[in-house]
Amino acid sequence: MSRNPDSDVERYRLHVARAIHDGPQQLLTSIGMRLQMLATDVPPELEAEVSEIARQAMLIGDQLRDLAAGNDDQV
Numbered sequence: 001m002s003r004n005p006d007s008d009v010e011r012y013r014l015h016v017a018r019a020i021h022d023g024p025q026q027l028l029t030s031i032g033m034r035l036q037m038l039a040t041d042v043p044p045e046l047e048a049e050v051s052e053i054a055r056q057a058m059l060i061g062d063q064l065r066d067l068a069a070g071n072d073d074q075v
Helices: 005-039 044-068
Strands: none
16 A cells, blocks of 8 residues: 555644644743743833843744744745
């Protein structure tokens, strides 16, 4: 019985997508949210920098989600 290379590729893509979602994407989302909360408790001169780092962490998480979904035109 021959294997369907397209289904093998799709299975692997889904495996990678789940691994990205369950690992780095969730971690980056958590880091971004924690930084957003922290931004309200830092000295005023650091608030903008911490907020920007939080925004970038969330953006990376979004890009990972898009990449895992096969939408890599924005990455």
